[in-house]
Amino acid sequence: MICSKYVRVLLLVASTMLTGNVIAIARQSQEPSQAKTTVHLHWGARPGVARYRLQLANDSSFRDIVFDRVINGDETTVDDLPAGRYFWRVAPLTAKLGEFSSAGVVEITAQRQPVGPTDQVQRPVNPFGPIATSGGWRAAVGDIAQPVLAHLRAPDKFDIVGTNSDGVTYGLDASTGVALWSSRPKVVAQRTFASNAPLIVPSRARVDDVVLFVGPQVSRIEGSTGRESWRASLPFVVTSGAAVNLSKLILVDSSLQRLMFVDSADGRLTAQMNLPGRVIGAPVALSDQNSFMLAYDTGRIEIRDSVGTLIRSGDAGSTATTAPILIRSATGNLVLVGTRDGLTAMTANDLRPLGRVAIRDQAPVGELVGQDLEGDGNIEVIMTTMRGHVVVVNAKDGRIAWDVAADAESSSLAFVDVNNDHVFDVFIAGSQGFAVALSGRDGSVIWRDSTFAAPIANHANAGAARSVLAIPFGNGALIIASEPSRAGLRAIAFSKAAIRPNSN
Structure with missing residues (x-):
């Protein structure tokens, strides 16, 4: 990235292939403290359009694209391009992408200024x-x-x-x-369903097979060949699942309040059961391969066996926002779960709450991961938050090692x-x-x-x-x-x- 104190840009008007014209304005940035070029782009709003696709390229045919993003509104600031001459265009984005405007040109020129000792930028x-x-x-x-x-x-x-x-x-x-190999979905009652991440399941041949969910249809794919082993239609749409031992699939339906138990060898539905709350995240298979954990929106945490019988339960004391994870250590095993109030730790033996790490009013989301980052035998828990932060917490004492946006x-x-x-x-x-x-x-x-x-x-x-x-x-x-x-x-x-x- 080229450092500059003043940026010169051209005012341009880009006519569009859409009905009407798009006016595009690139404003000048003159902030001496910034260490990178900044261009503000503005174009004429289209009726009923809230989002646009903006592209910048090194060439007028847009084969060498350097910036390609979806923008909310009819203006944005681009601050991560080096100085130079760029072509740019926009297209309305609703249910589908509209036609791009004809290309305009914006030129950014870095004007070097004398730098004194006190002005030098310290880079890591x-x-x-x-x-x-x-x-x-x-x-x-x-x-x-x-x-x-x-x-x-x-x-x-x-x-x-x-x-x-x-x-x-x-x-x-x-x-x-x-x-x-590749596997294409079968049409399910003329209805479109969200694409779920594949579920990897071990086979008796010591390699992995793949289980796919498309609406209420579940199929098992032989991993080595891509051949479909079986396909089954279930009574409910599947949103997530886990493999427990080599013979059982535990599947959560779209209400998040029902489990379905499927024989992984042939796709037979062997049982189903209602749950006491809405499941957060996917079921978590435990390493003994005969039990799994669930977290609920109420904060309830459960461990059940492979047929769904409740083994033990506990209360995290706050709404769960992630699936739980099990952390094993010489001083005792822990169950950790993200909640609306932070990261909650519980004893694995009886799911008794031990404490909570507050993360500056940011709820953990996605997947919690336990790793020994420093190789010292102590496990750190790494998580992302609802505001885009990454946070690392020492699982042993709950100390936040770092928290960055x-x-x-x-x-x-x-x-x-x-x-x-x-x-x-x-x-x-x-x-x-x-x-x-x-x-x-x-x-x-x-x-x-x-x-x-x-x-x-x-x-x-x-x-x-x-x-x-x-x-x-x-x-x-x-x-x-x-x-x-x-x-x-x-x-x-x-x-x-x-x-x-x-x-x-």
Whole structure:
């Protein structure tokens, strides 16, 4: 990014292929304290249109796009482009994307000023050397918001499974991005259902199969071939689930107040039961493989066996906002759950509340993750919050290690030591880019991807939380997440990194 104190921009009028004209104004930024260029763009509002697609490119044919975002309203500020000459255009976005306006031109010129000793900007320096990336891959598989890792072909090989916004599920080689198979959804009563993340289930062959939910239909896909093993129609729409041992699927229906028990070998519905509240998140299978945990909106936490019998329950004392997790330690096992009032800890043996970590009026959301970031034997709990913060809490004493605003929208996180300081760093998916790496020590940004991919016409998963995956790759690691354009998945290789792969 080029530092500048004054930015010169051109006033332009861009005629549009839509009915009427779009007036676009780029205003001048003259704030000496800013360390990056700033352009304010404004265009004529269209009746009944609240959102627009804005693109900036290096060329008039928009093959080299450097900015591609959905904007609420008819103006925005762009502050992350280097000085230069850009072409830009807008299109109305309602139920579908309208036609783009003809291209206008905006030119940003950085005017260097003498810099005195007191004006110099202090930039963080990585004392362990630069963070090196080397290659990777791209897979044009559509908008997959929540890819998951699996072992489809062998226990020691990583693969990826993901369902895109059109309902097509892909199995990919995680190292190369090459498609192994794809599975297209069957039409369900002429009705469109949301795409759910695939459920990875172990098979007796020591590799993984895939369970897909499309409305009330559930199917099992053989992971090694992509062949459908069975398909079943259930009495209710499925929203989430968990695999308990090798024979049972525990599925939550769309009311979030009913469980269905399905035989994973043939898809038979063996039982169903009503629940005492609305389930938050998915059921959590415990490592004994014969029981699972549930969190309810009331704050109630339950542990049930594989046929649904209640083993024990407790009360977190506040509305639950995440599924629970089990943290095992030498001093005693804990159950942790995000609530409206913070992070609540309970004893695993009897679900008795131990205390709560208040997180500055921010409720945890998404998935709680337990990791030993520093390698000292103490587990940290990493979470994202409803306001886009990433927070790390020491599970042993409840101390907040760090809390940073990161514009996080991740449904899962990845952990890789990319700066070689022997602490695992935290990768998150951002709302506008590929991924961002936060220092595991203090949460500072130590790496972010600065490139943009070619756009796609619509963003059906625009509001979906997104996942970041990490796998070993040579002597380093491969980070995998959605393309910024949402056209597919992308992987970036970090040549010198210590890796802690995602679960599975």
